[in-house]
Amino acid sequence: xxxxxGALRWWWSTSPHPGAIAVAQVAGSPxxxxxxxxxxxxxxxxxxxxxAWRRFGEIDDGIVARVAAGHALVMxxxxxxxxxxxxxxMEELGATALDGQQETDAHYPEAADDLERRMLAALARAASPxxxxxxxxxxxxxxxxxxxxxxxxxxxxxxxxxxxxxxxIVGPANAGKSTLLNALAGREVAIAHDRPGTTRDAxxxxxxxxxxxxxxxxxxxxxxGMDAIERAAAALAAHAIERADLVMALAAPGLGWxxxxxxxxxxxxxxxxLNQCDRADAAACTEATDADLAVSARDGRNLDALVAxxxxxxxxxxxxxxxxxxxxxxxxG
Numbered sequence: 001x002x003x004x005x006g007a008l009r010w011w012w013s014t015s016p017h018p019g020a021i022a023v024a025q026v027a028g029s030p031x032x033x034x035x036x037x038x039x040x041x042x043x044x045x046x047x048x049x050x051x052a053w054r055r056f057g058e059i060d061d062g063i064v065a066r067v068a069a070g071h072a073l074v075m076x077x078x079x080x081x082x083x084x085x086x087x088x089x090m091e092e093l094g095a096t097a098l099d100g101q102q103e104t105d106a107h108y109p110e111a112a113d114d115l116e117r118r119m120l121a122a123l124a125r126a127a128s129p130x131x132x133x134x135x136x137x138x139x140x141x142x143x144x145x146x147x148x149x150x151x152x153x154x155x156x157x158x159x160x161x162x163x164x165x166x167x168x169i170v171g172p173a174n175a176g177k178s179t180l181l182n183a184l185a186g187r188e189v190a191i192a193h194d195r196p197g198t199t200r201d202a203x204x205x206x207x208x209x210x211x212x213x214x215x216x217x218x219x220x221x222x223x224x225g226m227d228a229i230e231r232a233a234a235a236l237a238a239h240a241i242e243r244a245d246l247v248m249a250l251a252a253p254g255l256g257w258x259x260x261x262x263x264x265x266x267x268x269x270x271x272x273x274l275n276q277c278d279r280a281d282a283a284a285c286t287e288a289t290d291a292d293l294a295v296s297a298r299d300g301r302n303l304d305a306l307v308a309x310x311x312x313x314x315x316x317x318x319x320x321x322x323x324x325x326x327x328x329x330x331x332x333g
Contacts, residue, residue: 008032010095012083015125019078021062024086026095030069036093037064037072045072059085115139118329122162130211131161134320141325147332148325155327157319160214160245162328164206165314167216168241170258171250176275180250180297181205181218184307209311217244244268246314252276253285269313277301 008028014021026033037045041054046066055061062076076082087097111117116139123135142148148155169177182188185205204217219241241247246269251257253276274291276282278299288294293309295302 008036008093008095009098010087010090011098013073014078016080016083018080021075022078022083024074024076024083025071026074026090027071028095032094033070033072036090036095037066037074039093040074040089056086057089059089112139115142115332118332122328126162127164127206127213128161128211129208129213130315130320134158134161134326135328138326138328141323145325148327151324151327154319154322157315158326159328160314161212164213164215165245166243167214167246167248167310167314168244169216169218169248169250170241171252171275172255172258173220175250175252175255175258176297177218177250180273180275180295181216183297183300183303184209184216209307209314212311212315214246214310214314246271246310248273248310250275251287251291253279253281253287256287257290271306271309271313273306 008026010024010026013023013025026036028036034045040056041064042057043054046052046064048066048069051063051065053061054064056074056076060076060082062074065073065075067073074086076086091097111120119135119138123132126132126135169181171177184207204215207214207216249257249270249272251272251274253274257272272290272292274282274285274287274294275297277294278296278301282288282294293302293305295306297303
């Protein structure tokens with residue numbers, strides 16, 4: 001925790017990525033915190049233990065929670081521009097923004113050392129349940145074995161447990177991409193319809209693949225006679241594919257495979273999936289020969305196998321089982 005007797009400090013507790021709500025912390029002497037909050041909100045600050053709705057000048061509105069005389073939480077909306085403007089305003093009010101190391105120190109006073117602080121910081125933002133036990137084991141592994149050697153690829157793959165990897169679903173129109181995305185998400189994320197061109201933009205959902213959370217993008221299908229909007233959407237899809245860690249190339253009986261299914265990054269994985277395996281003609285279709293596995297997004301057939309295949313391709317079981325230390329933070333020596 002920041003020393004309440006020190007200078008006024010300001011830092012963000014939430015990810016810099018856009019979100020509905022962001023949480024910032026301001027700490028220092030009780031008089032400095034009181035002064036800064038009153039100047040920011042143009043109203044008397046809440047008392048200790050108090051929570052109040054406030055307007056942050058012309059920047060935004062949100063909640064102020066006074067957790068101690070010298071410590072308060074400021075919770076605006078989570079847009080990047082709002083954060084930038086609040087940073088500038090707090091600097092005007094005399095607050096010092098904490099850098100990454102100071103922020104980590106301020107958050108985790110219970111940690112025994114810098115390694116534990118970084119582990120707790122990674123644990124707080126890790127997206128995947130599979131990260132929990134693995135991160136918790138790292139301080140003991142580092143102390144027992146020392147800093148890990150040059151295993152950059154394993155480190156990079158395991159960091160996908162903290163920052164979600166990107167999966168792009170690509171395929172021809174009517175292959176069932178939107179239906180598959182909805183089935184994997186367990187809710188209606190994308191509009192599914194048998195009319196070609198229904199998906200006219202890249203639709204995304206954050207999905208848990210049996211412990212590994214990934215951001216999955218449903219891209220528009222290619223077809224003859226695409227209009228200007230569909231061509232623009234196809235360009236966005238190409239960008240999503242270029243940045244993907246894994247491409248799920250989807251086909252259906254008689255439709256063939258997409259021509260733009262190959263990612264440009266050499267380390268990205270492509271899984272060929274035949275959808276609509278519940279159809280009578282699925283087993284004998286040409287696409288079945290090239291498919292890595294066959295599923296039915298409509299009735300859920302083999303979706304568990306697909307989930308496991310995606311998880312294991314992005315974070316191999318051998319990486320998880322490896323007892324050696326993991327460099328979960330790039331700043332670690």
